Amino acid sequence: MNQKIKQGLAIVTAAALAFGLASVSTATAANKTYYIAYQGPLSGGEASTGIDEQNAVKYAAKLFMAKNKGITIKVVSVDDQGDPAVASTVAPGIGTNKNILGVVGPAYSGATIASLPYYKQGGLVLISPSATRVSLTDPASPDFGGPVFHRVVGKDDLQGPALAKYATAGVANAKVFIFDDQSAYAVPLAGFVTSGLKKVTGASVVGTDSVPNTTTDFSPTIAKIKTSGATVVIYTGYYSQAAIFIKQLRDSGSTAIFAGGDGVFNQEFPKLAGNAAEGSRVTGVGGLAGISSKLEADFKKQMGVSSGVYSVESYDAANILLEGIKAGKTTRALMLKWVNAYKGKSVSGNTIKFDKNGDISYGLFAGFTSKSGVLVNTGIIK
């Protein structure tokens, strides 16, 4: 019932937003107002991911407006709760609202697939910071999002092998235990890690588990890890669970190497896990390599909270759209063309460019190791 009420609210909010926008579209010549949207889970159990991403989009808009007086950017919140069912009810309103020039998102692959028909029809360009499912940029798949879909995040089939390699680096005859959080992000990624491990000499999978992402008691999983004699443990879920898990693993006396994917790649992870996180290995998109502490401090000052999951990806995605607005691409058709031909710098200095299927050109992953409470970049995983 809880979920239903929330869904109802989401629909009403989205409708109100869509109608509200139509009435305020008459911008004055002196101060032009443009709309971009963020789509992701903004309420419900997945809300933290969406709010982190949206904060980064809002931050980018704030910086842009400070630099470009006379242009007002409004970020329209599209709450799909990360749920395809909800996405298919909010997407039509956004698809037909021509004031919206581009979307950062959707955050989740499932919600993206459900939204795509409406955005393709409306010619609305999408840049997702976190939808990693392989089929989204595979022209042979019915889920293919071209020409409107783009992403500034690496695909699962690149990350899986990179994570497998990084987790087992320097471990002879690695015995690997893999587990996921049952989410649509984690399960496929665990599959690609497993296939990636086959190419690592000497490595073998000694056990697996699949743990709901609301779990806080990991003792059964840890019992399995101990029985399996694993020397490397790979988790494909998110940082908050990873932090709880790694504490319990270390408290159980295990010294196995812990590794996680870009869901764990968050500076909150070592903060939450404390000393237990030390030495943990995490993969993140190569382009994010050197995030500066100065930027983070400014972010915290402007937004009131520290940056979170996929913040940098969301920030980069928003900037592509904002630069387009500055360059006068103020119709959807012009914006779509702009993004397709885009060549610019990410916040970390890498070149951002999309291939013909919407994938980012630098989809290589970097390895990060937790040292004294901070995830430190150790370079691109080759």
Place this chain on the structure above:
Amino acid sequence: MFAVLIDQFWSLTIAGIALGFIYVLISLGYTMVYGVLRMINFANSEIFMWGTFGTIITSRDLFGYTQTSEPAKGFKLALVLLVSLLMSMLVAGLTAVFVEFVAYRRLRAKGTNRLATLISAIGISIALQELMRLLTHSRPVGAPRVLEKIILSEVWGANIRLDTVITIIAAAIIYFILERFIKLSRMGKAIRAVSQNEDAAKLMGVNLNRVITTTFLVGGLATGAAGFFYVTVFEYTKFNIGFTMGMAAFTAAVLGGIGNIRGAFFGGLTLGLLEVYASAILGTQWKAVTVFIVLVLVLLFKPNGLFGEAVQQTRA
């Protein structure tokens, strides 16, 4: 398949008992309210979640512990733990009384039907959760390590850890005190009287409103204690933890026979062990399936739960 169970039997059993005791205390919140009102307090899950923050506030803000500070020792340790426990109980107890005032009392006075109260309880539980989500910026909150997780001894290959031992012993004591309170105290007798026959109790001069408020308070105190143990063992909380834990505790209450305090005890422990064993043998993805199949089977043969009776009453 059973290799894990055999190899790690005692580790799993201890973990299951500790988890089970947390369930026991939360189920008391459900079962006591059900006993007197014949209604499920859907907000109990959020009362638990608010309770967990009582411990965080105490250790982090009151005593200034951080993620990197050294664990407490000796007298200081006992002090911080005790104050944390009391704070969690206080926060959850007050939240429970608040829920009673806002979502139950007025509707009860108006004599509205049960569905209205059900909806108001769900409403307040959503409000409590969303309020905490906004207060914490939707972020998980890590608890500083106050209690060092020392391995006390190894028994049959299982690590007996200090935090689990404290949880099991302290939770058992709190349960025992509550049980005695219901059985022996004047207020406890009044609670049982209302549970058995509301009208007769009223005629005998029992102040109904006071009994109901006390029931919510006591249920909230137990649920809050669960919040303390949860944070002590898992060192973590988040605005949305209530649902999973509340659902499990409610299941435990039904398994044991809702409205029955001893039922909550056995239901909670059974569920804790069942979850841990099922996860270890079949894989954690089978946990929910196993637990609910067992619940359905129990209810098929004992429709009122393991300790339930045809007429359900709050019994000590």
